[in-house]
Amino acid sequence: MAEKQQRLVLSIIDFLKDSLDDIKADDKEGIEVAIQCIGEAFGVDPADEQQVARLSVKPATLPTIFDVFLKTREKVANNNTAQASSSASTSSQPKTTSAEDKAQAEKFKQTGNTQMSSKQYDQAIESYTQAIALDPTSAIYYSNRAAAYSSKGDHLSAVGDAEQAIAVDPKFVKAYHRLGHAQYSLTDFRAAADAFERGLKLDPTNAGLKSGLENANARIVPDDDDDDGPPPLTSDNGLSSxxxxxxxxxxxxxxxxxxxxxxxxxxxxxxxxxxxxxxxxxxxxxxxxxxxxxxxxxxxxxxxxxxxxxxxxxxxxxxxxxxxxxxxxxxxxxxxxxxxxxxxx
Incomplete structure (x- = not known):
């Protein structure tokens, strides 16, 4: 069973267990039976502390992951609607950010940096958000907000901002480091390694990316689907099993x-x-x-x-x-x- 599937199954089991207090007493037994059957079917044992430590995505939970998905989908839909409306109303180039807006955005960024130094992560996130609103073409603002999200433990939001920074400027190396760090913190080591590798293609001498890649590769566990099994056992006289x-x-x-x-x-x-x-x-x-x-x-x-x-x-x-x-x-x-x-x- 692939590790990524087992992570999803463990998240589902955790969600069902957390929901037991919110459902009718008559339905609890059915949910408990479902938890047991799901775990056995996918080889996930919530009582196995070592397995839980390896598969858990905490502090993220299934509801928070789903919430990020809904927000991302809504944001994409709004962007698509705005772009379609803009294309229908005018055939001219999109309005560029004014110099005044850029200057104000920089001030919000500096404020956010100061708040980060003081570990005021929520305030820093708000400052970077205001900077993005004024100048959404700057990859730095998304990258800085990703750092703020990671600092407060919201690595899922950090992944979203890091990917947005890369979308704005695919050559902005620091965004790949932010993305790799967030994925590593979510224990998605394959995704983390991929992010670090993409960054190293742009900056092969970057020590931070190299270190991140080594750490991620060291934690990757081969999927069962990729494992062809151990080689045939042989006896001392050379006979195969x-x-x-x-x-x-x-x-x-x-x-x-x-x-x-x-x-x-x-x-x-x-x-x-x-x-x-x-x-x-x-x-x-x-x-x-x-x-x-x-x-x-x-x-x-x-x-x-x-x-x-x-x-x-x-x-x-x-x-x-x-x-x-x-x-x-x-x-x-x-x-x-x-x-x-x-x-x-």
């Missing part, structure tokens, strides 16, 4: 492969024979094939004595054949599934 499963299925290695792996480890610690030579015994091979065919291998691997032996082998404590055959349980198993092995030992 598909060869090691054998006809018994269920991921249990075949007896032939198991003995080959044991043989590759050399002689037993007790001075016993080289187990690899057992692979040359036709009777041993026939035993392994018979066990795979009748399901005995699966039962064998469930035996506690066998499990203990395999655990010792994996930890590097290689038992000798004499030691194995000295165990009554293992000896009985060997005699049951291949008398030749018991007698040979």
């Amino acid at each position: 598909s060869s090691a499963r054998g006809a018994g299925g269920g991921g249990v290695p075949s007896m032939a492969d198991m003995l080959a792996g044991l043989g590759g480890m050399g002689r037993g610690g007790g001075g016993g024979p080289d187990l690899a030579s057992l692979m040359n015994n036709p009777q041993m091979m026939a035993m392994a094939q018979q066990m795979m065919a009748n399901g005995g291998l699966a039962n064998l691997m469930q035996n506690p004595a066998v499990a203990n032996m395999m655990g010792r082998v994996q930890s590097g404590d290689m038992p000798s054949v004499e030691e194995l055959m000295g165990d009554p349980t293992l000896r009985d198993i060997a005699q049951q599934f291949g008398g030749g092995m018991g007698r040979g030992a």
Whole structure:
């Protein structure tokens, strides 16, 4: 499941949980069941603190994200309406900002900068907004307001202003840094990396953009959809996991492969024979094939004595054949599934 989808699902679950107090008591049980079903369907567990920390978009919430969308759509619609009205009324070029308006806008910007220094972020936002109203062609005003929004934790609004600054002036490098910082704060590390990379194309030596890109790339988690899975596991003798499963299925290695792996480890610690030579015994091979065919291998691997032996082998404590055959349980198993092995030992 892609991480971006899980973030959305977690936001939906948080919204539903926060809404429980606002709905009728008769409907609460249905909402709680829906929360559980949605979480299970998308692999999101609200009780998993590590997963929540990785997927959460707080301080943003689903309602605030939706509110930004509505405001953006309304603003775009109003702009389109104004442009259409202007085109219908005159074919001349749009009215340019007067020198007087530009001068006044600069004063509002300076005021906003002073307020930012004093951490008066709301007042700074208002000052930059007034500057934008007088001169909407300045990318600096949008960029400064994005910084003010980020400083107060409203990173979604900062994203909107940074993108607007880029739309006004695509070569204004600082806007890409504002955008990358806001996206990083929202834990959308892929989007943050993209913003920093776009800025570096304009200013390849910008240290801030380089640092931001490195930090964003370090936090990116590959989506499950892009993961082709780990490479096939191989045993010490080079056999792939598909060869090691054998006809018994269920991921249990075949007896032939198991003995080959044991043989590759050399002689037993007790001075016993080289187990690899057992692979040359036709009777041993026939035993392994018979066990795979009748399901005995699966039962064998469930035996506690066998499990203990395999655990010792994996930890590097290689038992000798004499030691194995000295165990009554293992000896009985060997005699049951291949008398030749018991007698040979």
